[in-house]
Amino acid sequence: MGAPDGIAVDIAGLTRVRASDPGAIARGWAARSRRPLLADDGRMLLVAADHPARGALGVRGDAVAMASRSDLLRRLSAALSRPGVDGVLGTPDILDDLLLMGALEGKVAIGSMNRGGLQGASFELDDRFTGHTPAEIVARGIDGGKMLTRIDLQDPASVATLEASARAVTELAAHRTMAMVEPFWSTRRDGKVVNLLDPESTIRSITVASGLGATSAYTAQAARRRRAGAGDGLDDPPFAPAWRGPQGRPARHLRVVGTLAVDPAGARPRRRPGAALPTRR
Numbered sequence: 001m002g003a004p005d006g007i008a009v010d011i012a013g014l015t016r017v018r019a020s021d022p023g024a025i026a027r028g029w030a031a032r033s034r035r036p037l038l039a040d041d042g043r044m045l046l047v048a049a050d051h052p053a054r055g056a057l058g059v060r061g062d063a064v065a066m067a068s069r070s071d072l073l074r075r076l077s078a079a080l081s082r083p084g085v086d087g088v089l090g091t092p093d094i095l096d097d098l099l100l101m102g103a104l105e106g107k108v109a110i111g112s113m114n115r116g117g118l119q120g121a122s123f124e125l126d127d128r129f130t131g132h133t134p135a136e137i138v139a140r141g142i143d144g145g146k147m148l149t150r151i152d153l154q155d156p157a158s159v160a161t162l163e164a165s166a167r168a169v170t171e172l173a174a175h176r177t178m179a180m181v182e183p184f185w186s187t188r189r190d191g192k193v194v195n196l197l198d199p200e201s202t203i204r205s206i207t208v209a210s211g212l213g214a215t216s217a218y219t220a221q222a223a224r225r226r227r228a229g230a231g232d233g234l235d236d237p238p239f240a241p242a243w244r245g246p247q248g249r250p251a252r253h254l255r256v257v258g259t260l261a262v263d264p265a266g267a268r269p270r271r272r273p274g275a276a277l278p279t280r281r
Contacts, residue, residue: 009073014100028099029140035106037143037178039086046222047079049090050112050146053131056119069097077103089146089180089222091115091131110180111142113168114161117150124193125150125186126157129164134171144178146222149209150186150195162212169213182222183209 017024038044051057052066059065066072076094079085080103087108088098095111098104116128127148137145147165151158169179185201187194196202209221 009070009077009101011070011073014097017100025096025099026140029142032099032109032141033105034141034143035108037108044086044108045084046108046110047076047085047088049076049088049094050115050131053091053093053112053115054117054119073097073101077101080104080107087143092136095142108143110144110146110178111137113145113147114164115148117148120192123157125152125155125161127161127164129168134168134175134177137172138175138177144180144220145172146180146182149181149183149205149212150193151183151205151208152186152188152193154187162208165209166212166214169219170215173213173215173218176218178218178220179213180220180222181209181212 049072052072057064057066072094076088076098080088080098087110088095088104089110089112090098091112095104095109099109111132113132113134114127114129116130117124117126127150129147132142132145134145136142145168147168149161149165151162165181169181172179183205184195185205187196206221210216210219213219
């Protein structure tokens with residue numbers, strides 16, 4: 001799969017700034033132009049780029065699709081330039097690079113907080129908080145913090161994840177900052193963690209996540225959906241009505257598209273009035 005044309009990433013320049021002037025990152029966050037969280041249509045579409053920090057580098061048949069930092073940054077820049085893409089969700093290293101590149105101006109930036117559950121590890125469901133902290137998110141003017149909250153009734157580590165997520169929700173809300181909870185009802189099959197995406201499991205995960213924290217005033221839930229045609233059946237009868245049910249709860253539900261980070265041309269963001277989508281190659 002070829003990289004998008006016309007987007008250059010100066011890795012040497014990024015390395016030079018990081019080595020000689022690390023304070024440029026803090027200054028960049030302080031000077032960044034921000035925008036309202038929601039677009040005029042009340043929706044938000046984010047590109048998810050926090051997978052590499054869990055060792056999850058593969059996409060479809062390519063086990064190392066996100067292994068190249070320069071390629072990943074180039075694709076993220078392409079995705080962020082597309083009409084209808086509101087921002088990006090990433091770990092500190094990714095967001096700081098995009099900041100230094102100027103790619104976060106006028107975009108929503110969400111910090112990924114817990115990446116400790118490495119893909120394929122015996123402790124994968126122990127989703128410890130190893131990334132952004134609520135204090136750092138607030139200090140840098142990052143627009144919100146996201147937490148992966150996987151719930152496996154057979155894994156004792158799930159209760160620690162629930163407690164840590166609730167604490168993060170409370171701390172972010174104390175600073176009037178969005179807490180984005182990404183809940184999954186999960187299990188292990190043949191030793192591999194599987195997120196259950198059937199309507200009942202999805203509804204259960206949403207109801208549990210909705211109750212986390214001392215207040216829900218600043219809580220949103222990430223609906224991480226694969227792009228159309230992924231074959232998960234969630235858009236087909238009889239699952240579509242059941243899926244839409246929990247989305248109709250009185251809470252904010254934001255769409256996060258992970259495939260955009262690797263294949264911007266393969267996704268279909270919404271079209272803003274008068275905006276033309278780039279030609280698909």
